[in-house]
Amino acid sequence: MTTHGVATTEPAWVRRLLIGVALAFLALFLFVPLAAVFFEALKKGLGVYLAAISEPDALSAIKLTLIAAAISVPLNLVFGVAAAWSITKFDFRGKNLLLTLIDLPFSVSPVIAGLIFVLVFGLQGWLGEWLRDHDLKIIFALPGIVLATIFITFPFVARELIPLMQAQGIEQEEAARVLGAGGWQTFFRVTLPNVKWALLYGVILCNARAMGEFGAVSVVSGHIRGQTNTMPLHIEILYNEYQFAAAFAVASLLAGLALVTLAIKFFVERRGGVGGPAAADGVGQR
Amino acid sequence: MFLSRALLKRHSVLPGFDLALGFTLFYVALIVLVPLSAAFLKTFTMTWPAFWSAVTAPRVLASYRLTFGASFAAAAVNAVFGLIVCWVLVRYEFPGRRFVDALVDLPFALPTAVAGIALTALYADNGWIGQWLPFKVSFTPLGVFMALTFIGLPFVVRTLQPVLQDLHKETEEAAATLGASRWQTFTRVIFPVVTPALVTGFALAFARALGEYGSVIFIAGNLPLISEITPLIIITKLEQYDYAGATAIAVVMLVASFAMLLAINGLQAWTRSRQGR
Numbered sequence: 001m002t003t004h005g006v007a008t009t010e011p012a013w014v015r016r017l018l019i020g021v022a023l024a025f026l027a028l029f030l031f032v033p034l035a036a037v038f039f040e041a042l043k044k045g046l047g048v049y050l051a052a053i054s055e056p057d058a059l060s061a062i063k064l065t066l067i068a069a070a071i072s073v074p075l076n077l078v079f080g081v082a083a084a085w086s087i088t089k090f091d092f093r094g095k096n097l098l099l100t101l102i103d104l105p106f107s108v109s110p111v112i113a114g115l116i117f118v119l120v121f122g123l124q125g126w127l128g129e130w131l132r133d134h135d136l137k138i139i140f141a142l143p144g145i146v147l148a149t150i151f152i153t154f155p156f157v158a159r160e161l162i163p164l165m166q167a168q169g170i171e172q173e174e175a176a177r178v179l180g181a182g183g184w185q186t187f188f189r190v191t192l193p194n195v196k197w198a199l200l201y202g203v204i205l206c207n208a209r210a211m212g213e214f215g216a217v218s219v220v221s222g223h224i225r226g227q228t229n230t231m232p233l234h235i236e237i238l239y240n241e242y243q244f245a246a247a248f249a250v251a252s253l254l255a256g257l258a259l260v261t262l263a264i265k266f267f268v269e270r271r272g273g274v275g276g277p278a279a280a281d282g283v284g285q286r
Numbered sequence: 287m288f289l290s291r292a293l294l295k296r297h298s299v300l301p302g303f304d305l306a307l308g309f310t311l312f313y314v315a316l317i318v319l320v321p322l323s324a325a326f327l328k329t330f331t332m333t334w335p336a337f338w339s340a341v342t343a344p345r346v347l348a349s350y351r352l353t354f355g356a357s358f359a360a361a362a363v364n365a366v367f368g369l370i371v372c373w374v375l376v377r378y379e380f381p382g383r384r385f386v387d388a389l390v391d392l393p394f395a396l397p398t399a400v401a402g403i404a405l406t407a408l409y410a411d412n413g414w415i416g417q418w419l420p421f422k423v424s425f426t427p428l429g430v431f432m433a434l435t436f437i438g439l440p441f442v443v444r445t446l447q448p449v450l451q452d453l454h455k456e457t458e459e460a461a462a463t464l465g466a467s468r469w470q471t472f473t474r475v476i477f478p479v480v481t482p483a484l485v486t487g488f489a490l491a492f493a494r495a496l497g498e499y500g501s502v503i504f505i506a507g508n509l510p511l512i513s514e515i516t517p518l519i520i521i522t523k524l525e526q527y528d529y530a531g532a533t534a535i536a537v538v539m540l541v542a543s544f545a546m547l548l549a550i551n552g553l554q555a556w557t558r559s560r561q562g563r
Contacts, residue, residue: 212397
């Protein structure tokens with residue numbers, strides 16, 4: 001033991017004990033479940049695995065998940081940028097109220113998120129009869145799945161951008177304007193390069209959540225096999241039919257997506273894009 | 287033009303306020319406000335006795351007890367172990383620390399259904415962990431608690447981390463110089479500073495657990511009165527086309543969530559004031 005720093009650290013046995021307790025806790029709740037997904041997926045061999053992820057129902061679930069994410073993520077990206085621009089670059093009345101409203105979907109249960117769209121667009125809902133008369137299907141079809149996904153992933157991009165853009169202030173944009181840059185020029189040449197890593201992480205996290213959403217989509221999808229089943233719903237059906245290897249095979253694709261998401265976060269944080277002082281609020285981390 | 291005249295507190299040389307805020311408000315209204323108000327308006331079509339009997343049926347009351355109780359227990363366990371994990375990640379060097387740090391966010395990124403089936407497989411009677419335990423975890427309230435602990439794990443760690451990183455070593459050195467033992471320094475100097483963040487992390491984990499559905503339903507077994515969570519009751523009522531009953535329970539949960547949101551906003555303000563920001 002060196003004498004330097006002895007007063008502000010713990011004895012070696014305490015350090016080892018705490019590291020042991022922390023790693024044991026994380027192993028029990030994180031590492032072992034993650035490993036179990038891949039183990040169970042491959043338990044019956046690579047043939048079963050490949051068959052499970054290439055059968056028609058699985059492929060249609062993958063396709064639907066990709067389509068739903070491809071619609072909802074760009075919409076939330078545009079919203080996130082617009083919200084962050086107005087909130088961080090301008091001083092206006094009602095800003096705190098707007099911030100709370102943006103956070104709201106985080107605190108609403110996914111099941112309730114699905115329910116509210118059923119109440120608006122379902123057959124007994126506000127627009128139900130009008131939609132039926134015009135032969136439009138929202139609930140138990142793609143639009144409902146997209147709406148529920150948008151609701152659940154609504155705050156991610158905005159919440160990643162707002163703390164960073166707040167910390168960066170508006171001096172650079174003002175300088176660009178004074179030097180004669182147009183509005184869009186200022187945004188694309190000055191603002192966007194400053195926030196690109198946080199934006200990337202926000203989009204990636206939004207995408208991971210969009211592809212993995214279960215509760216909200218479960219309420220609005222109607223579970224029509226081969227038609228309105230997303231990947232998480234397909235996993236549920238396979239699991240309830242005791243096709244465990246197949247369920248875990250599809251699950252392993254989503255677990256892989258989660259790992260890629262974490263890897264990108266790791267990379268982005270090393271670039272110093274996110275995790276600035278404003279991130280101490282605990283925002284943007286959900 | 288209307289928005290900038292009505293809301294802007296001072297003129298800005300930057301453009302795009304009307305477009306950006308206009309789109310933001312339109313989108314928030316369309317996606318969040320209008321659908322959420324549908325839930326509250328739906329309950330107004332019910333009589334008060336009908337509403338009351340829907341939200342206080344014995345099966346529903348049992349689900350509140352389970353949902354709130356298991357969420358509280360899971361958040362409490364996360365507060366204790368989250369503090370230890372965070373302390374270890376911030377203060378100590380050990381092989382694989384950065385890797386472990388990155389993986390803490392796994393519950394944010396892993397779809398809840400995937401977490402649900404993985405935990406169920408582990409804690410089933412013949413699972414990796416379940417076969418060694420003398421008691422049942424899968425299909426009991428204990429299983430609900432395990433799933434909610436998984437879901438809430440990152441909140442405490444990620445809320446505490448910046449606060450622990452910013453802690454000044456000088457104050458600890460001063461305490462040591464004045465004769466405090468390491469334990470005294472921790473309980474009297476460090477702990478009071480991190481308490482607001484710890485409580486905030488606890489509240490975030492608790493709020494998230496209240497509404498959780500995907501990771502719980504596989505491991506819970508969903509036995510009425512025993513291991514049935516409130517979000518599942520909402521789903522069951524929807525499947526029986528009892529929209530009013532489902533919405534009544536949803537409104538009770540929404541009110542609880544909004545109360546938590548307000549409490550968390552207050553706690554975050556407290557955290558910032560403690561840190562002197």
